[in-house]
Amino acid sequence: MCEEVCCEVTGECELECWCCVEVWVPDLVCWWEVIPYEIWECYCEIFIDPLEIITKIRGKIFPLGYATHPVTVDPTAASAVFDITWAEGDLDLVLYSPNGTRIDPSVAANDTDVSYGETVVDKLHMAMYVIYQNIEPGDWIMEITATDVPIDGVNYYAIAYQISNLTLTLSTDKDKYNQSEPINIRADLRDNSTPLTGALVTVEIQRQDGTVDNIPLFDDGTHGDIQPDDGTYSNTYTNTTVGGQYNLIVHSSGTIDGYPFTRTISKLIAVEMQKAKFTNIYSDYGTDTDGDGLYNYLTVDTGINVNSAGNYTLVGDLYDINGNEIASTYNHTYLDVGNQTISLNFDGLQIYKHGADGPFNISYLALFDENDTLMCCRRDAYTTSAYNYMDFQALLVEFTSDYTDYGIDIDGEGLYEYLIIDVGVNVIAAGNYSLMGYLYDANGTEIVWATNFTHLNIGNQTVQLNFDGKTIYKQGIDGPYYLKYLGIYDENRKQIARVLDAYATSAYNYTDFEAPLAVFTSDYTDYGIDFDSDGLYDYLTIDVEVNVITAGNYSLMGYLYDVNESEIVWSIDYYGSLDVGNHTMHLDFDGKTIQMHGVNGPFYLKNLVLSLSGENWTLIDYIPEAYNTSAYNYTNFVDPVSTENEVTISGVGLGEISLIVSFKDTMPVFSGRYSYDLVGINVPQRPNNFTITASEVKNLKVGIKKIQDNTTRIWVTQTIVAAEGKATAQSDLPSPGNYHVKIFGDAADGASEVDMELTAVKKIKASGDFSLSIDISGFPAGKYTVTAKALNGCFTDLTLDGLPLAP
Numbered sequence: 056m057c058e059e060v061c062c063e064v065t066g067e068c069e070l071e072c073w074c075c076v077e078v079w080v081p082d083l084v085c086w087w088e089v090i091p092y093e094i095w096e097c098y099c100e101i102f103i104d105p106l107e108i109i110t111k112i113r114g115k116i117f118p119l120g121y122a123t124h125p126v127t128v129d130p131t132a133a134s135a136v137f138d139i140t141w142a143e144g145d146l147d148l149v150l151y152s153p154n155g156t157r158i159d160p161s162v163a164a165n166d167t168d169v170s171y172g173e174t175v176v177d178k179l180h181m182a183m184y185v186i187y188q189n190i191e192p193g194d195w196i197m198e199i200t201a202t203d204v205p206i207d208g209v210n211y212y213a214i215a216y217q218i219s220n221l222t223l224t225l226s227t228d229k230d231k232y233n234q235s236e237p238i239n240i241r242a243d244l245r246d247n248s249t250p251l252t253g254a255l256v257t258v259e260i261q262r263q264d265g266t267v268d269n270i271p272l273f274d275d276g277t278h279g280d281i282q283p284d285d286g287t288y289s290n291t292y293t294n295t296t297v298g299g300q301y302n303l304i305v306h307s308s309g310t311i312d313g314y315p316f317t318r319t320i321s322k323l324i325a326v327e328m329q330k331a332k333f334t335n336i337y338s339d340y341g342t343d344t345d346g347d348g349l350y351n352y353l354t355v356d357t358g359i360n361v362n363s364a365g366n367y368t369l370v371g372d373l374y375d376i377n378g379n380e381i382a383s384t385y386n387h388t389y390l391d392v393g394n395q396t397i398s399l400n401f402d403g404l405q406i407y408k409h410g411a412d413g414p415f416n417i418s419y420l421a422l423f424d425e426n427d428t429l430m431c432c433r434r435d436a437y438t439t440s441a442y443n444y445m446d447f448q449a450l451l452v453e454f455t456s457d458y459t460d461y462g463i464d465i466d467g468e469g470l471y472e473y474l475i476i477d478v479g480v481n482v483i484a485a486g487n488y489s490l491m492g493y494l495y496d497a498n499g500t501e502i503v504w505a506t507n508f509t510h511l512n513i514g515n516q517t518v519q520l521n522f523d524g525k526t527i528y529k530q531g532i533d534g535p536y537y538l539k540y541l542g543i544y545d546e547n548r549k550q551i552a553r554v555l556d557a558y559a560t561s562a563y564n565y566t567d568f569e570a571p572l573a574v575f576t577s578d579y580t581d582y583g584i585d586f587d588s589d590g591l592y593d594y595l596t597i598d599v600e601v602n603v604i605t606a607g608n609y610s611l612m613g614y615l616y617d618v619n620e621s622e623i624v625w626s627i628d629y630y631g632s633l634d635v636g637n638h639t640m641h642l643d644f645d646g647k648t649i650q651m652h653g654v655n656g657p658f659y660l661k662n663l664v665l666s667l668s669g670e671n672w673t674l675i676d677y678i679p680e681a682y683n684t685s686a687y688n689y690t691n692f693v694d695p696v697s698t699e700n701e702v703t704i705s706g707v708g709l710g711e712i713s714l715i716v717s718f719k720d721t722m723p724v725f726s727g728r729y730s731y732d733l734v735g736i737n738v739p740q741r742p743n744n745f746t747i748t749a750s751e752v753k754n755l756k757v758g759i760k761k762i763q764d765n766t767t768r769i770w771v772t773q774t775i776v777a778a779e780g781k782a783t784a785q786s787d788l789p790s791p792g793n794y795h796v797k798i799f800g801d802a803a804d805g806a807s808e809v810d811m812e813l814t815a816v817k818k819i820k821a822s823g824d825f826s827l828s829i830d831i832s833g834f835p836a837g838k839y840t841v842t843a844k845a846l847n848g849c850f851t852d853l854t855l856d857g858l859p860l861a862p
Contacts, residue, residue: 107222107318109135109215110197116146117208121200124213129316130192131246132217137197138184141211144204148183153193158185190217192314220247223318225305234329235431238292239279242272242305244318250286254309260292263299263326268292272305298328330424331367332431334358334394337417339439341446342400349448352400355417355437359397361390366425369397371436374418375411382406403447404551413442451551452488452543455479455515458558462524462567470569471524476538476558477517485511487546490518492557493539496532503527518543524568529676534563572605572667573675576637579660579682583691584643586723591693593723594643594730597660597682601640603633608668608774611640612758613681616661617654624648624734627758627797629668629774643799645732646692656687704819705826710848714817714827717840722749722809724802729809731798738791744816747798748783751806755782758797777803821850 110126128135139148150158163169168188175181197213221244228239240258244251256272272288273280280289288307295301304321336358341350357369370385382405386397399417406415420436423429457479462471478490491506503526507518520538527536541557544550578600583592599611610629616622626642642660649658663681667673704714722729729752738745749755755775775782780803802809819827843853 107132107217107219109217109317110213112213113210114199114213115208115210116199116201116204118201118204118206120208121198124197124199126195126197126215127315127317128190128192128195128217129219129221129314130312131219131221131316132190132192133220134186134188134218135190135195136184136186136216136218137213138182138215139197139199139211139213140182141209143181144209145181145202146183146204146209146211147200147202148185149198149200150185150187151196151198152191153195154191158187192312221245221251221311221316221318223305223307223320225303225320225322227303227322227324230324232295232324232326233428233430234298234326234332235296236326236429238295238301238303238324240272240290240292240303240305241279242288242307242320244286244288244307246311250284251309251311252284252286254288254307256288256305256307258290258292259304259306260294261302261304262297263301264297266297268294295326298326300325328362329430330363330365331359331361331390331422333420333422333433333436334360337437339437341403341442347448350403350446351448352403353406353415353439353442353447355399355401355439356396357399357420357437359390359395359422361392361395364391365389367397367430368423368427369399370419370421370423371399371401371417372419373401373406374416375409376414376416377411378418379409379411380418381409381411381415404450406442407444407447407449408453410444412444413439415439415442449483451484451486451545452480452482452511453552454541454543454554454557455481457517458538459517460558460560462563463521468569471567472569473521473524474527474536474560474563474568476520476522476560478520478541478557479515479517480511480543481515482511482513485513487511488518488551489544489546489548490520490542491544492520492541494522494527495537495539496530497535497537498532500530500532502530502532502536525571527563528565528568528570529574531565533565534560536560536563570604571675572607573601573603573609573633573665575663575665575676575678575681576600576602581682581684583646583687584725586725589693592646592687592691593693594646595649595658595684595687595692597642597644597684598639599642599663599681601633601638601665603635603638606632606634609633609640609675610666610668611642611664612666613642613660613663615644615649616659617652618657618659619654620659621652621654623652623654623658625760625795625797628799629756629758641726641728643730645734645797647694647732648734649687650689650692650694653689655689656684658684658687660684703826704843704853705824706821706850706853707824708821708845708848708850708853709823710850711818711820711846712848712850713844713846714819715840715842715844716815716817717842718813720811720813722798722811724807724809727802729800729802731811733794733796733798733813735793735795737793743818744785746783746785746812746814746816748781748812748814749777749798749800750781750810751803752777752780752782752809753801753803755784755798755800757784758799760795760797761792774800818846821848 109128110124112124114122116122126137137148137150139146152158158169160171163171170186173181173183197215199211199213224243226241232238242256244254244256252274257269258272260268270290270292272290274284274286274288276283278290280287301324302321303324304319307318309316338356340354342352342354343349344351353373355371366387367390368385368387372383373381375381382401384399384401386399388397416435417437418435419432421429421432459477461475463473463475464470465472476492488511489506489508491504493504494502496502503522505520505522507520509518537556538558539556542550542553580598582596584594584596585591586593597613601609601611603609610627612627614622615624624644626644628640628642660682661680663678664674665676667675722731747755747757754777775784798811819825
């Protein structure tokens with residue numbers, strides 16, 4: 056059987072054929088062995104673990120001739136196999152033992168340890184073999200006699216194996232290498248499991264280009280050998296500049312129990328042609344990016360020869376002439392095939408700060424492909440031109456490692472509002488700077504961060520970082536505290552200097568600091584509210600527990616997100632005065648908006664804010680990721696009825712007219728409170744006025760959220776206390792835009808419903824024909840009362856969407 060076989064590395068192809076021999080070895084197995092052979096002759100070898108090849112001989116024998124071949128069987132052998140294969144005619148095989156005893160088929164017939172066999176391999180090839188059990192160690196002779204062969208002779212192949220516990224194995228650190236990548240070779244020599252030391256072990260490396268190298272393998276704890284005298288022989292082969300297939304053949308020899316032995320094993324590995332490699336062409340120069348006459352970078356250009364286009368990363372380390380590291384950098388870029396140049400920009404600030412003149416040394420240079428596979432590397436790759444370190448951009452400002460810390464009590468109550476850390480800096484160039492640092496506790500947990508934006512003059516000075524005392528108290532861990540990730544930035548927010556572990560403060564008790572006014576207790580519950588028992592939730596309510604340390608007026612605000620991290624809806628609760636202790640505040644998220652969003656729960660409460668209400672709202676506590684709700688389907692919530700998108704008012708007149716739109720609705724009472732959401736309403740250009748009146752209530756609160764230019768603005772009214780069960784909120788200040796209005800409060804005792812009236816007034820100035828379209832998206836569907844009132848002048852032909860409208 057023949058077929059064309061191609062090498063994956065070189066692409067070369069040749070015709071190979073196979074022949075098979077079936078052999079029986081007592082106490083072993085029956086196997087088939089398939090080997091390649093040239094078309095005019097077939098040499099079939101027998102391989103089976105743990106068979107070890109002792110001798111392999113190719114020869115030619117003529118009529119009446121004979122040939123002898125010595126075979127040394129070592130003491131580790133329990134059995135041996137002797138085999139000859141030839142193409143035509145008839146050959147005989149006889150063995151002679153170390154003591155001269157002749158072993159032929161007649162002897163084998165009376166010796167159970169010896170088996171003779173003959174077989175026809177195929178129509179042209181024959182084989183004869185002898186299997187010898189319990190074989191005597193020593194020097195044996197294979198005698199081959201030509202009994203009937205052609206006049207021009209016949210080619211034969213003689214091979215001897217021994218079944219031995221003395222084994223040689225070969226391994227490399229991998230099977231495929233890049234060009235110029237070293238190959239770590241390891242051979243293990245064992246007698247059973249006992250290491251065999253003191254052997255002579257070499258490896259023959261046959262390369263694709265036909266060249267051959269030979270190197271020794273060592274069992275001395277060096278040359279890549281981990282431990283001496285352990286039967287493992289190692290070395291590193293570095294001459295891998297040629298791509299292609301490498302055949303590693305390990306030869307081992309020595310003596311055991313006074314008998315010589317040899318073992319051979321081979322392995323094929325592939326050395327792939329490099330995608331890219333260094334050309335050893337370099338250049339360097341200073342780069343001044345801001346035109347101030349100082350180099351921002353030392354640029355080193357590196358030549359690369361690219362065989363395969365793709366993304367590459369060049370990494371380099373810059374050292375001074377004394378071997379001290381200055382800077383490291385990298386460049387990730389796409390390279391086309393051919394000779395290319397990659398630039399490495401070493402930071403001029405680091406060179407200046409290092410304070411050593413050039414020339415500088417590129418001590419390490421490495422090129423990686425897009426899979427982070429090393430293509431090539433160089434030690435001491437290049438030495439730059441001479442530079443003065445003062446040629447490079449000086450540090451604008453640097454830390455001096457001078458720190459002090461202290462607490463500050465602003466109101467004289469005996470507790471610190473802030474922990475102050477003064478940071479020493481040396482300013483080389485005056486300007487506007489910002490300092491930022493993070494405070495950590497002894498457990499490595501971040502407590503709070505602080506920043507300071509300030510103008511600094513030239514010279515040594517201190518910059519103050521004020522860390523919030525309430526946050527330190529809330530952490531509940533005593534000091535000392537640790538200033539980390541300290542950075543200073545220029546006015547363009549470019550980092551100039553940074554210290555990872557800057558300073559440890561003095562010892563403090565967390566109770567030395569002022570306690571926060573209130574904190575979240577991390578106790579949450581969620582549930583749906585169905586006002587009208589129609590089986591659909593009007594609201595998703597999340598109860599949030601707050602621990603009030605100082606009584607005051609507090610408001611709660613939070614946002615509901617879906618599993619895709621998209622915001623769904625916002626809610627707010629304003630409680631007015633809360634006494635000291637634990638209180639439950641409520642966030643009622645509009646069910647109509649959840650239904651329209653169209654994503655199932657669970658939902659996520661985020662950006663939870665607790666504020667102290669008053670003339671100036673003060674942030675008290677904040678949790679970015681607060682709570683995950685139970686699972687809900689968005690179809691569990693009420694399906695809103697949408698209004699028309701806009702109405703149009705037109706007419707003829709001269710003067711000013713007031714357009715009044717009124718809407719009434721009923722709000723159910725739940726748990727003593729009421730809530731109503733108007734989502735996505737559009738407020739027209741000023742002048743305009745809005746009035747909200749709620750009846751059967753104790754109070755009225757209105758929260759307003761406006762989205763403008765990707766910025767969210769939120770207002771909350773003070774609590775409007777009802778007079779005789781009625782409360783009114785009025786404003787003529789809303790600017791044009793899209794709003795979410797939340798109307799909520801406490802219902803009167805015993806009330807089951809709250810009546811609400813919403814009135815919007817829009818003033819129009821006219822001089823002749825006029826027409827005004829008003830977007831009413833977001834207003835609830837229902838009956839509206841629309842009236843027009845002339846404030847001055849005269850108006851006729853007033854219509855609302857084409858219908859007459861009486862002035």
